[in-house]
Amino acid sequence: MALDDHSSSSAPSPASRLPPSPFSLPEYPRGDPYAAWRLGNYRFYATAWFLMTFGKQIETVAVGVYIYGHTGNPLDLGWLGLVQALPVILLAIAGGQIADRRDRRMVVVTTTAVTMLMSAGLTAACWQHASVGWLYLLLGISAVGQALGQPSRSALLPQIVPAEGFANAVAWNSSVFHVASMTGPAVGGLLLDLERGVPLALAVVVACRLLSLAALARVPSHRPNGRTSSISLESLMAGVRFVFQQKTLLALITLDLFAVLLGGATYLLPVFQRDILGAAPSAVGYLRSAEAAGAIAMALLWTHLPPIPRAGRAMLWAVAGFGAATIVFGFSRSLWLSLAAMFLVGAFDNVSVVVRHTVVQMLTPDAMRGRVSAVNGVFIVSSNDLGGLESGVTAWLFGPILSVVGGGIGTILVVLGAAWKWPQILALGSLGDIRPVEELPPGENEHLAG
Numbered sequence: 001m002a003l004d005d006h007s008s009s010s011a012p013s014p015a016s017r018l019p020p021s022p023f024s025l026p027e028y029p030r031g032d033p034y035a036a037w038r039l040g041n042y043r044f045y046a047t048a049w050f051l052m053t054f055g056k057q058i059e060t061v062a063v064g065v066y067i068y069g070h071t072g073n074p075l076d077l078g079w080l081g082l083v084q085a086l087p088v089i090l091l092a093i094a095g096g097q098i099a100d101r102r103d104r105r106m107v108v109v110t111t112t113a114v115t116m117l118m119s120a121g122l123t124a125a126c127w128q129h130a131s132v133g134w135l136y137l138l139l140g141i142s143a144v145g146q147a148l149g150q151p152s153r154s155a156l157l158p159q160i161v162p163a164e165g166f167a168n169a170v171a172w173n174s175s176v177f178h179v180a181s182m183t184g185p186a187v188g189g190l191l192l193d194l195e196r197g198v199p200l201a202l203a204v205v206v207a208c209r210l211l212s213l214a215a216l217a218r219v220p221s222h223r224p225n226g227r228t229s230s231i232s233l234e235s236l237m238a239g240v241r242f243v244f245q246q247k248t249l250l251a252l253i254t255l256d257l258f259a260v261l262l263g264g265a266t267y268l269l270p271v272f273q274r275d276i277l278g279a280a281p282s283a284v285g286y287l288r289s290a291e292a293a294g295a296i297a298m299a300l301l302w303t304h305l306p307p308i309p310r311a312g313r314a315m316l317w318a319v320a321g322f323g324a325a326t327i328v329f330g331f332s333r334s335l336w337l338s339l340a341a342m343f344l345v346g347a348f349d350n351v352s353v354v355v356r357h358t359v360v361q362m363l364t365p366d367a368m369r370g371r372v373s374a375v376n377g378v379f380i381v382s383s384n385d386l387g388g389l390e391s392g393v394t395a396w397l398f399g400p401i402l403s404v405v406g407g408g409i410g411t412i413l414v415v416l417g418a419a420w421k422w423p424q425i426l427a428l429g430s431l432g433d434i435r436p437v438e439e440l441p442p443g444e445n446e447h448l449a450g
Contacts (some may be wrong), residue, residue: 033304036169041160041219048215049153049173050180052112055208057184057292058191059119061285062201063139065192067132068270074400076132077267078392083136084143085385089378091147093240096374099152100367105221108156109213111149116209118142119202127199147377154357154373160219167358174353175299178346182292189285197281242368243375249363251422252315252356253379255414259319259352260387262410265329265345266291267388271400277335290339294346295353302354311355312428316415318351323411330404355428 036042067076098107118138125134161169191201243250265272266288273283308314322345329341356376364372394403418425 033168035165036161036172039161042169044215044218045157045160046173046176048108048112048212048219050176051208051212051215053177053180054184054187055119055205055212057181057288058188058201058208059122059205061185061188061288062126062192062198062205063122063135064267064270065281065284066126066198067135068274070132073396074268074271075392075396077270078389078396079136080139081267081385081388081392083140084146085389087140087143088147088150088385091144092151092374092378093371094374095148095377096151096371098148099155099373100371102152103221104152104156104159105216105219107152108149109216111145111152112209112213112216114145115142116206116213118145119205119209123199123202123206126202127196150377151371151374154360154377156219167354170358171299171302171354174302174350174357175296178292178295178299178350180292181346182289182296185285185288185292187285189282189289192281192285240371240375242364242372246363247422248312248424248428249359251418251425252312252359252428253376255315255319255418255422255425256352256356257379258414259322259411260349260384261390262387262407262414265326265391265404265407266384267391268395268400268404271395272338276333276400277338279335283335287338287342290342291346291349294343294348295350296346297343298347298350299354302350310428312425315352315355315428316419316425318348320412320415322348322352323408323415326408326411327405330401330408359428 032038037046064077064080067080068074118141121138122135125138157169157173158166187204188201191197191204194200243253269284269287270281273279273281273287277283325341325344325348329338329345332338332341360372360376391403391407394406398406
């Protein structure tokens, strides 16, 4: 996958071998860490992404505090993860097919509008002190929108950023995500300390999603490049087959899946805030913000440093560090130590995010990016939201401390198993050398597959 550059200077660059684009992209300044921000389309895309993430983080904090305050049962926080994961698992493949056949910008606009309407419903439900069942229903419908829209959003980015600058754009996109993930929970935590804090916070979410729609309206509409296949079971499953044929890609997303599935403590933050740390509700927001702050620090390093020559090894060490920081958080009785541990959790997790997302998008031919992004999205949601279910169940059975500490230990064991099972991870070199599989010289596809 990540090939060493042994070609002569006259050989065509990876960017020149990409499929022709139906629109003109500006020249991408090489060596400029801020080059992505000089592209107007990327600025609108990133603004919309920030607002969507900012709102989602506020929503997560507010809903978690509301549910745990009403029931006092950590298992109910686990059900929250399941409700949001199931629609994505069931519908993401269909969303990928839509992304590879329709205008990706319009798909994102439509599905974002659905989530905005559900946020308005959540605001009304919490204002009226509705039962948690209504929250589960509305969040489930919102997750349907996420399932159908996420593949289009992911596949849209390579269409507005030149290939030679895509890794830089991914790193900045990660920074945007984590800035929103840092500021969103902090703002949400402050709003929760006010009277009627939960519905007030959710009203802010509605406003964020409305503004994100306005930003998306400025991003050009583009259909996928290349020939569009007819709708069939074979075309629906093409993304799944591609992932399983490319062993390095399969290894990276599987490693991330099980690491976060076992090691995530995010859904249990309301439990630690109230029952272990004895802090105010706003501490939930601060802990989530600390995780995002660590990710921002790491993402900024990605954008300013030269490409890491051995990205696979870096990812393995980072996931192991993620597990170790999770263990520290589980044992902590100090809010400050817990904040420091969450900072490290975010920093280490960001390495995995950048490596995985760059490989997924740059290894995949454009005509398949929606379907492959859908498969990747299933893995991500399975790790994040089903990880929340796993955390809730184990906390209910064994207590929150054992749930988190055991998950951190499990993450480290997953790293050891992945390094043994998939030596392709250790062989992964610089992310800047990756190009779509269809553009590889004859014989190299088989090498990458396995």
